[in-house]
Amino acid sequence: MTDIIGMHWAEDADGIVTLTMDDPTSEANIMNDVFEKALTQTVAKLKEEKARIKGIIVTSAKKTFFAGGDLTALIQAKPEHAPIFEQKVSELKALLRGLETLGKPVVAAMNGTALGGGLEIALSCHHRIALNNPKAEFGLPEVSLGLLPGAGGVIRTVRMLGIQNALMNVLLKGDRMKVAKAKSVGIIDDIAETPEEMMAKAKAWIVANPSAQQPWDKQGYKIPGGSPSTPSFAMNLPAFPANLQKQIKGANYPAPKAILCTAIEGAQVDFDNALKIEGRYFTSLACGKESKNFIKAFFFDLQKINKGASRPSKETYPVWKSKKVGVLGAGMMGQGIAYVSAMSGIEVVLLDMSLEAAERGKGYTQKLLDKRVSKGRMTKEAAAEKLALIKATNDFADLAGCDLVIEAVFESREIKADVTKKVEAVCDAELVFASNTSTLPITGLATASVRPQNFIGLHFFSPVDKMPLVEIICGEKTNDETLAKAFDYVLQIKKTPIVVNDSRGFFTSRVFGTFCMEGVNMLAEGFNPLSIEQAAAQAGMPVGPLAILDEVNMELTRKVRKQTQIDLAAEGKEIPTEPAFALIDKMCDEFKRPGKKEGMGFYDYPADGKKRIWSGLSQFVTADKKQPSTVEFTELKERLLYRQSIEAARCYQEGVLRSVADANIGSIFGIGMAPWTGGQLQYINYIGVAEFVKRADELAAKFGERFAPPQLLRDMAAKGETFQ
Structure with a gap:
């Protein structure tokens, strides 16, 4: 040798x-x-x-x-x-x-x-x-x-x-x-x-x-x-x-x-x-x-997250594994959470108001397992074992023995408070209770719990079986042990966890909303809806803002906005008005076109399944913006990306975001931020912080204060700093 x-x-x-x-x-x-x-x-x-x-x-x-x-x-x-x-x-x-x-x-x-x-x-x-x-x-x-x-x-x-x-x-x-x-x-x-x-x-x-030779080194190749x-x-x-x-x-x-x-x-x-x-x-x-941007996000940032940079010390809180998970609500989100949990070998109790609804939710797992079997990715026996891990029920007593319960019920404080009390009445004191809410502050929801230190947010994304991210939200009283367990559970079900602090809309929903609203703002300004959706595609976003709002449903978006206005009014604050608000109200009230669920939104959804922009949107399009110039189209792309990154920087400044890695990975895996940017904070690095601030100020002067860069960015620009 x-x-x-x-x-x-x-x-x-x-x-x-x-x-x-x-x-x-x-x-x-x-x-x-x-x-x-x-x-x-x-x-x-x-x-x-x-x-x-x-x-x-x-x-x-x-x-x-x-x-x-x-x-x-x-x-x-x-x-x-x-x-x-x-x-x-x-x-x-x-x-x-x-x-x-x-x-x-x-x-x-x-x-x-x-x-x-x-x-x-x-x-x-x-x-x-x-x-x-x-x-x-x-x-x-x-x-x-x-x-x-x-x-x-x-x-x-x-x-x-x-x-x-x-x-x-x-x-x-x-x-x-x-x-x-x-x-x-x-x-x-x-x-x-x-x-x-x-x-x-x-x-x-x-x-x-x-x-032996390589084929290309042989004569006549x-x-x-x-x-x-x-x-x-x-x-x-x-x-x-x-x-x-x-x-x-x-x-x-x-x-x-x-x-x-x-x-x-x-x-x-x-x-x-x-x-x-x-x-x-x-x-x-x-x-x-x-x-x-790619290397930082998909290697260094992702590696940092998966190695537990946002998790409390393993020396203090050893790695934990859930053995039995309760899932409240067998709708789209609940059934997905039940599936990914069972696929990881965890016993699942899937609870809904009626046994029939719970069984339908379990049927979702049956459908996905059958698909895997048909493609040769799983044996019938293995599929049967996974399905047997899920117990469908409408009886809260069946939750006894669960070490983690995730509620995925309707976005109502009253309903969430009610199920919290019912769960805690039958579960042990060590139980971790998690809410899958996408917008309601965790601290407020935790007031219904007798153990708010065990209360945390686990925000999944739809469809749960495909989306790789889970946003973990810590309330004011959430303790480190609960965070460690939640983090470990997310890794256990083979998802990527990001950890954020409590806020209205947290990080992902809050920033995601700005992307959607900016698209509607453009429509309200008179731009062709096709140009708006194309600008999003060319910016690198997977789906246009109008199509996304149809999926989310404008009635739900409006309900969240109105609840936010009520909550902020109680604090002596208000939401800055955007042109999008009036247009969405008009779509819901006058045109009765709230979204895809009803078959009518910004798009039409004909029986052949191929959606197309609703012709009625032409009434919003002005002659001078029907065919945007190259400069205008470039600005549309820019606005969609800048708006998200500015809001992400605000979240970082306010302490909602705990790390740059969480921001970048969360924005790509959860929101669909254009991967080539490296994530919302890395995009600011890509442009250059000083140049980004300068351009944001120009956009703010032209389109409103929503583009005004937070003080954090101005300070970073002055010091020549970047997001690390």
């Missing part, structure tokens, strides 16, 4: 060298300086001794095969670093290229996850064998971080799978695939059941393929399905950018465009020049601002 730091070299009697990646400075192997130095020394040694070497196996000493790029280094890359950055990328590619052109068979023996750079290492090998590890994932998810695979991943997958298959199945989707899926797609060649079988298969393949110059493929080429534009809806996502360009341009030149093309596009993305 030869000692190379980060890469153990072992040679057997048959002349087969096993290279075991093992970075001593990290829990996982990543493309850092340790790896690059190790690979440099290893490739040099392989070239020196290749005459007696029969083949090479690349494997890992870690739980995972290789984690990918060094994101800590990547997030620091700036435009001025581009020349040096591109040179380093080229050097890494040359090392991998040296491995695959050594003239000896090279096999990747992947004992665990190989994502991004990890899979790119495997792709530079001639054969890939993966251990059948149920936790292992394989793929090139760089697009989800605003990047492209920069170590040959685009060029190699295109030449392995063909342009269309590589783009559609691997590169643009960025899927993290389980081993069977990865094999069916074609990025894995073989599967082994044990580590011993994996190594045996690797050695057998080397013996059977002594002259052609890209599967044809290159851009192939007439049959060239006919379909114009559809690629058109389909991509349709998918990203014109929003600010440079990575998918760069991936498409790299694949098409790289397919028209030889392999080594294709690598140079990939390197230039990768460098442009890595040194750009959008990738910083």
Whole structure:
């Protein structure tokens, strides 16, 4: 065995060298300086001794095969670093290229996850064998971080799978695939059941393929399905950018465009020049601002949250697991909460006013389980076990023994107070009582409880089975033990928890409302509703504000607003009036079009299921705004994003938000804030705090005080600070 730091070299009697990646400075192997130095020394040694070497196996000493790029280094890359950055990328590619052109068979023996750079290492090998590890994932998810695979991943997958298959199945989707899926797609060649079988298969393949080469290095090689110059493929080429534009809806996502360009341009030149093309596009993305937003949000912020940065100390409050959860209300939210709880192995009591209603709620889980069984994702027996965990009832006595009860009843203080008392009458003193309210302050709801220290908010998002976020709201008397238990429960059901302090609308509902209202404000100003919805799409929002209000229902929105006005009036305060208020009142009172539930809102919902803007909205559109100019349309996009970020900054200033990470992840996962922004507070960083304040003041002068930046931002701008 030869000692190379980060890469153990072992040679057997048959002349087969096993290279075991093992970075001593990290829990996982990543493309850092340790790896690059190790690979440099290893490739040099392989070239020196290749005459007696029969083949090479690349494997890992870690739980995972290789984690990918060094994101800590990547997030620091700036435009001025581009020349040096591109040179380093080229050097890494040359090392991998040296491995695959050594003239000896090279096999990747992947004992665990190989994502991004990890899979790119495997792709530079001639054969890939993966251990059948149920936790292992394989793929090139760089697009989800605003990047492209920069170590040959685009060029190699295109030449392995063909342009269309590589783009559609691997590169643009960025899927993290389980081993069977990865094999069916074609990025894995073989599967082994044990580590011993994996190594045996690797050695057998080397013996059977002594002259192995990559397909693209063989004489007469052609890209599967044809290159851009192939007439049959060239006919379909114009559809690629058109389909991509349709998918990203014109929003600010440079990575998918760069991936498409790299694949098409790289397919028209030889392999080594294709690598140079990939390197230039990768460098442009890595040194750009959008990738910083993606990396901060989807790696650093998300990692910070999931590791418990917002949770009270585990030393004081050890990790807790719920064994029995009560869910009050078997409607849309309650039935979803019951499903995700049961799927995590928790016993559930689903309670509603009538047994029939409770059984209907349980039927929702039955429906979702049947769907999983039909798709082969679960056995009938396993589905039956999950369903059996849910007990439908209308008897509060059945809640006895629950360690957590979540109420998802009607948004009425009186009803919520009533069920709180009934639950506490039959449950133990250690019970955690949580409200799924989306707007009512937790401190006020907790007054109905005899143990307000055990009372907390757990705000789920619809549909619960798909939405990844839960907003945890601490009331004034909520204690740390209750918060720790609530946090642990959210992780237990495989959701992402953010923690906020009590406020009217908390964080997500409060900020989400500003997005919706700004869209209606635009309509009240005379803008074409189609332009408003398109502006939201091009800003990166998943759904337009008018469509969302139809889903939420304008009657409910108005009811919340009026209740807020009453509550604030009691405090001697008032809600600043917006043009949207009168228009929503008109939609509800005069036109009787409150939303999708009634089949009539800003949209019509015909029987064929394809919604369309209600023609009656034309009465609000003025001639000068029917077709907005480019400048006006850009401003519409800007307003929709600025409005949300300004409100998020207010929440941070007021202490509603406890951390920047909670703000960014909560806004993306809960509200749908455009992912390319990195979240609502990161968007302010992206613009530049001083520039953001300047533009917000301009918007405030033009459209009203709702755009006025809070003092926090002015202070940050003066000090040159950013959100960290």
